[in-house]
Structures are given as structure tokens and as C-alpha cells.
Amino acid sequence: MSTRRTNVLLLFSDQHRYDWIGCAGRVPVRTPNIDAIAARGMRFTQCRVNSPMCAPSRACLATGLRYHRAGVPDNVHDLDPSLPTFM
Secondary structure (H helix, E strand, C coil): CCCCCCCCCCCCCCCCCCCCCHHHCCCCCCCHHHHHHHHHCCCCCCCCCCCCCHHHHHHHHHHCCCHHHHCCCCCCCCCCCCCCCCC
16 A cells, blocks of 8 residues: 655746646746646646636635635735635
């Protein structure tokens, strides 16, 4: 039985389109470090988000709550620090 733990790396970048990495092969851009990570792991190419705005979407992902329960309606509001997150 293996005691090796799985590592998960989530990259949360602002103003970054899904195809603005070299391994996506659509835009001629050099991202060797991200490409190396993607080559050794799993890269998800389709997803859904709870909000098209970054702060509410990140709040939902961090808390596991749906948009209307996370309490971050837009990019001006902060996440309630008393809410538990996976971080």
C-alpha cells in the first residue's frame, strides 16, 4: 500500500484566458514552467464557473458554496473570513 499523498495545484490568475499557455497550442506564447507542470499532471480543458467575475467565482470555488450563498456578489465585496475554505 502506498503512503504517497496526491498534490493538487490550482493556479488562480487574473486576466488570463484559458488558451494563453503554450501547452494549449492556440496562441504562440512561451510558458515553459506551466507547460512542464501540465505535462506531468492532468489538465482540465472544460469547466463551468459560478460567476463570470473573478472574486465571486473564486469565493465559490474556495468555499464550495453556490454563488447566492458565498456572499460575494461582485468584485467589490470580500469573502467573509469566518467561512471555512479548502485553503
